[in-house]
Structure formats: structure tokens, C-alpha cells
Amino acid sequence: MVEHLRKSIGSDGQMVHVEKIGARKGSYVEIPNELSDKSKSALKSIGINKLYSHQAESILASLSGKNVVVATMTSSGKSVCYNLPVLEALSHNLSSCALYLFPTKALAQDQLRALLTLTNGFDCGINIGVYDGDTSQKERTWLRENARLLITNPDMLHMAILPLHRQFSRILSNLSFVVIDEAHAYKGAFGCHTALILRRLRRLCSHVYGSDPSFVFCTATSSNPREHCMELANLSTLELIEKDGSPSSEKFFVLWNPVLPLRTVGLFANIVELDKSEFGIDGRNASDKSLSPISEVSHLFAEMVQHGLRCIAFCKSRKLCELVLCYTREILEEVAPHLVNSICAYRAGYVSEDRRRIESEFFGGKLCGIAATNALELGIDVGHIDVTLHLGFPGSIASLWQQAGRSGRRERSSLAVYVAFEGPLDQYFMKFPQKLFCGPIECCHIDAQNQQVLEQHLVCAALEHPLSLLYDEKYFGSGLSKAINALKNRGYLTSNPSNDTLSKIWSYMGHEKRPSRSISIRAIEAERYIVIDKQLNETLEEIEESRAFFQV
Numbered sequence: 001m002v003e004h005l006r007k008s009i010g011s012d013g014q015m016v017h018v019e020k021i022g023a024r025k026g027s028y029v030e031i032p033n034e035l036s037d038k039s040k041s042a043l044k045s046i047g048i049n050k051l052y053s054h055q056a057e058s059i060l061a062s063l064s065g066k067n068v069v070v071a072t073m074t075s076s077g078k079s080v081c082y083n084l085p086v087l088e089a090l091s092h093n094l095s096s097c098a099l100y101l102f103p104t105k106a107l108a109q110d111q112l113r114a115l116l117t118l119t120n121g122f123d124c125g126i127n128i129g130v131y132d133g134d135t136s137q138k139e140r141t142w143l144r145e146n147a148r149l150l151i152t153n154p155d156m157l158h159m160a161i162l163p164l165h166r167q168f169s170r171i172l173s174n175l176s177f178v179v180i181d182e183a184h185a186y187k188g189a190f191g192c193h194t195a196l197i198l199r200r201l202r203r204l205c206s207h208v209y210g211s212d213p214s215f216v217f218c219t220a221t222s223s224n225p226r227e228h229c230m231e232l233a234n235l236s237t238l239e240l241i242e243k244d245g246s247p248s249s250e251k252f253f254v255l256w257n258p259v260l261p262l263r264t265v266g267l268f269a270n271i272v273e274l275d276k277s278e279f280g281i282d283g284r285n286a287s288d289k290s291l292s293p294i295s296e297v298s299h300l301f302a303e304m305v306q307h308g309l310r311c312i313a314f315c316k317s318r319k320l321c322e323l324v325l326c327y328t329r330e331i332l333e334e335v336a337p338h339l340v341n342s343i344c345a346y347r348a349g350y351v352s353e354d355r356r357r358i359e360s361e362f363f364g365g366k367l368c369g370i371a372a373t374n375a376l377e378l379g380i381d382v383g384h385i386d387v388t389l390h391l392g393f394p395g396s397i398a399s400l401w402q403q404a405g406r407s408g409r410r411e412r413s414s415l416a417v418y419v420a421f422e423g424p425l426d427q428y429f430m431k432f433p434q435k436l437f438c439g440p441i442e443c444c445h446i447d448a449q450n451q452q453v454l455e456q457h458l459v460c461a462a463l464e465h466p467l468s469l470l471y472d473e474k475y476f477g478s479g480l481s482k483a484i485n486a487l488k489n490r491g492y493l494t495s496n497p498s499n500d501t502l503s504k505i506w507s508y509m510g511h512e513k514r515p516s517r518s519i520s521i522r523a524i525e526a527e528r529y530i531v532i533d534k535q536l537n538e539t540l541e542e543i544e545e546s547r548a549f550f551q552v
């Protein structure tokens with residue numbers, strides 16, 4: 001395919017670099033004897049007869065009570081690393097419970113499916129369920145009373161579980177595992193909020209319910225997986241498992257720099273071009289379409305689909321996603337009209353039923369290609385992918401690898417093509433490919449001491465269980481005293497007057513019944529708009545206020 005592309009649509013010299021990433025042999029080990037026969041047969045029922053070395057290593061570490069972070073490649077069987085020790089522990093101790101956190105609802109559903117398949121051959125009476133915004137009230141009540149493995153997200157933990165923790169007392173008293181998959185997603189503001197939510201959880205477990213769960217994290221490769229996860233959950237020890245024992249196939253990574261004869265010259269022109277690429281707007285008029293990176297990606301996309309290769313075209317924005325889909329369909333209309341409906345777009349904003357339908361049609365083979373935003377970057381299982389296309393640098397090298405890792409699962413060779421915009425960062429990587437392939441990957445950063453975020457969560461924590469400097473500094477850090485003072489002055493906290501500062505107990509006295517509701521843990525914007533097709537009376541998508549008026 002690489003040679004074919006070089007001679008056909010890449011014949012103007014667009015292919016500026018081809019990196020061949022060699023295949024890696026798997027390192028297999030026998031399923032450890034520490035696992036019960038039930039676990040062994042459950043694994044065999046899903047076709048796993050031997051474990052990858054990192055799986056065995058992490059399962060044994062978890063079973064011995066250690067906190068573990070698994071930082072191996074995409075599709076390296078990370079879910080076995082937490083599902084096995086959890087199911088093993090829960091089937092030995094019949095009151096033990098586990099909490100799984102995923103950053104998106106789609107991943108939670110995906111994991112529920114995988115767990116149910118695994119436990120099919122594992123008759124251990126463990127009730128498993130997803131507790132999120134889509135769960136009905138009836139199901140929620142049932143899960144609170146019966147679930148031993150609850151799958152949820154940080155938002156639900158923050159808004160619906162911790163504030164009502166008494167309703168979850170059975171689960172929290174018996175909580176032996178907290179599993180955090182896709183831990184690299186918890187960075188920046190979202191990571192900072194999640195870090196404080198986890199501190200609230202651990203504090204309640206310890207002060208109210210007498211439990212001290214072990215943690216299992218799975219994360220994409222980064223420069224600091226251990227430090228990041230320790231900070232995320234405020235842990236003092238964490239075993240890092242990063243020696244990947246899974247096999248991987250050969251991958252060709254192509255850097256593709258479109259030849260743009262209309263390249264504008266001068267500082268002003270550069271700013272205009274940068275602006276276009278940043279906002280994902282194809283700046284040329286319709287007749288120039290064939291010259292743009294968007295059009296190049298569309299031609300590559302059409303080529304892959306015509307060769308029967310399953311492909312994801314990653315785009316930086318929702319608009320680019322729709323444009324790539326539109327252009328690719330135009331190309332296919334001319335050369336292979338029967339394939340026009342074998343591709344579609346996938347992005348945040350689509351209603352969840354549409355997303356589930358697209359995922360299952362892609363998985364089932366009805367669709368052959370998807371133009372997606374980073375909504376498809378996290379590990380939703382969409383089956384085997386042969387090719388990933390990347391329209392512009394996704395913002396971090398870690399993200400580019402994560403996206404490219406979506407292809408080549410199950411030991412088949414794969415291709416990634418990174419198509420550059422004219423902006424300086426894309427052009428830099430086109431000029432210095434080794435910065436991508438040999439340079440360090442970024443760190444994941446969170447600042448759990450951020451005073452503003454800390455204060456917001458202390459209000460919630462005080463409502464959940466009164467605060468004490470003496471017992472809570474180990475959860476909330478040295479900024480606790482200052483934050484408590486600030487909250488007292490703003491009328492959120494009150495204390496018993498008698499005692500000295502250290503033994504004072506601080507209770508919530510704010511006006512809001514549920515302060516967690518007014519804290520947005522994902523974005524600064526709370527206002528969202530729903531886009532409705534009035535003729536069909538159909539909801540098309542949800543969109544943040546800041547985008548709504550120019551994008552719709």
C-alpha cells in the first residue's frame with residue numbers, strides 16, 4: 001500500500017517520511033496457579049490460554065494487595081489485568097465489592113459487555129451494572145442494593161454517589177478495588193477535579209466505612225504513568241507494570257506533506273493560514289479543494305475503503321470530520337458509488353443511540369471507515385482496524401500514538417498516515433520526523449493542590465462528612481487550613497467554637513442542597529444547547545454554548 005500510494009496519489013512527493021516500526025514477539029506465560037479454576041476457565045472461554053507476561057505480573061501484584069498501574073501499548077490486553085484479580089477477589093469474598101471508573105459512558109458500556117462475556121463462564125453470582133446518567137431510577141435502586149461490581153464515571157461519583165453515600169454504604173463498606181481505566185484521560189482541569197473526587201472517596205471509605213480499597217490503573221504510554229496515577233489517587237505506593245508482553249505487528253507510519261502550489265507568502269499570510277488550520281476551515285474555495293490537506297486525507301480515505309481496508313480518519317474538530325466525510329463521499333460517488341454508505345462520521349455531540357449504532361455497525365463490518373474526532377481515541381472496541389489517517393497534529397505525541405494504536409490490533413500489519421496542515425507544528429514534524437519517533441512522549445500533569453478546585457470540592461466533602469484539619473490534611477494537602485478559612489469567611493463552613501484549631505470539626509452550612517451540582521468537572525461551561533431538526537423533530541446533537549452560535 002505504501003508503494004502504491006507513493007506512485008499514485010502521492011506522486012507529487014507528499015510522502016516525506018516512512019517509518020517502519022518492526023513487529024514485536026509476544027512474551028507468554030502460563031496462567032498462574034494463584035488463579036482459581038473458575039478464572040482459568042473464564043479466560044479460556046474467551047480464547048485466552050496463556051497470559052502476556054505483563055498481565056500475569058499485574059494480576060499477581062493486585063492479588064497480593066498492591067496498588068498497580070499498567071502502562072502498556074494500545075490493545076495489549078489491559079482489561080484482563082484488572083478484571084481477573086477483581087473477579088477472583090469478589091468470588092472468594094462474597095461481600096467484597098469493586099468500583100470501575102471510565103471517563104466516558106461508551107467505554108463503560110463496552111466494558112460491561114466484555115465483563116459479561118467473561119463472567120458467562122464464571123458462575124460466581126457477582127451482580128455487575130453500569131451506574132451512570134443513562135441508568136433508570138429503578139435500575140439505580142436495584143444496583144445500590146445488589147451490585148458488587150459497579151461501573152461508573154467520575155461525574156456520577158461526584159454528583160450522585162458521594163453526596164448520597166449512605167445509600168451506597170454496603171458497597172463502600174466492602175470496597176476492595178477501585179479500577180481506573182484510561183487514566184491518561186485524567187489530566188488538566190478534568191484530572192484535577194477527578195483527583196479531588198478520589199480524595200473524597202478515599203476519605204469517606206476510611207472515616208465512615210472503614211475500608212481501604214486497592215487501586216488498579218490502566219493508562220496509555222506517557223513519560224510519568226506512576227507519578228501521575230499516584231497524584232491522581234493520592235497514593236504513597238504504586239507498582240508500575242510497563243514491560244509489554246503482548247505481540248504487536250509491523251506498522252508503517254507515513255508522514256504526508258501536501259504540496260500546496262498556492263502557498264501564501266509573508267507573515268500576514270502565515271497568520272491567516274495558521275488561523276484556518278487551527279479552526280479546521282478549508283480556506284480555499286471549492287475549485288481549490290483538491291489542493292488542501294483535507295482533500296488529501298479524503299483521497300487517502302477513499303483509497304483505503306476501495307482496497308477493503310478498515311480505516312479511521314482522525315480529525316481535530318467536528319467540522320473537519322464532517323468535511324472529510326463529505327469530500328470522501330464525493331470521491332467515492334464517482335469511482336465506487338456502492339461504497340458511499342460504507343463510511344460515516346463519529347464525534348462528540350451525536351446522540352448516544354447514534355454513536356452506539358455507528359460503533360456496532362463498524363464492529364460488525366457494515367461500515368468500513370469512520371471519520372472521527374478524538375472521541376474514538378479511547379479504547380472502545382470497534383474490531384480490527386488496518387489504517388489510521390491523522391489530519392493534522394492532534395495536540396500531543398501521546399495522543400498521536402494512541403490514535404495510531406487503534407490499528408494493527410490482533411497481530412495484523414497496519415498503516416498510519418499523518419497528513420500535515422501548513423501550521424508551524426505540523427511543518428516542524430514533517431521536517432524533523434525523528435522528533436515524533438525518537439523523542440520523549442509528554443507527561444500527564446495534574447495539580448490536586450489547585451486552590452480554586454480544592455475549595456469547590458471541600459464544600460462537597462464537608463457536606464458528605466464534616467472536615468477536620470487533624471484527619472483530613474493527609475487527603476487534601478497543606479492547603480487545607482487556608483481553604484477552610486476562606487470557606488468559613490464565605491459562609492460555607494462552620495465549626496464547633498470550643499476546641500483549638502487542630503481539633504475543630506467543620507460542617508457545611510451553605511445554601512445549596514447539593515453543591516456538587518454547580519461544579520462542572522469537565523469544562524468551564526455549564527450551558528449546553530441541543531440542536532433539533534424541527535421538520536423531523538429529531539435531536540441532532542448537543543453543543544457547548546461557546547461553539548453553538550458560530551458552529552451551528
Ligand SMILES: Nc1ncnc2c1ncn2[C@@H]1O[C@H](COP(=O)(O)OP(=O)(O)OP(=O)(O)O)[C@@H](O)[C@H]1O
Binds near residue numbers: 047048049051073079
Ligand atoms: N493473553 C492474551 N492472549 C490472547 N489475546 C488476548 C490476551 N489478552 C487479551 N487478549 C485480546 O486482546 C484484545 C485487546 O484486549 P483489551 O481490549 O483488553 O486491550 P486494551 O489494552 O485494554 O486495549 P485499549 O488500549 O484499546 O484499551 C482483546 O480482543 C482480548 O481478548
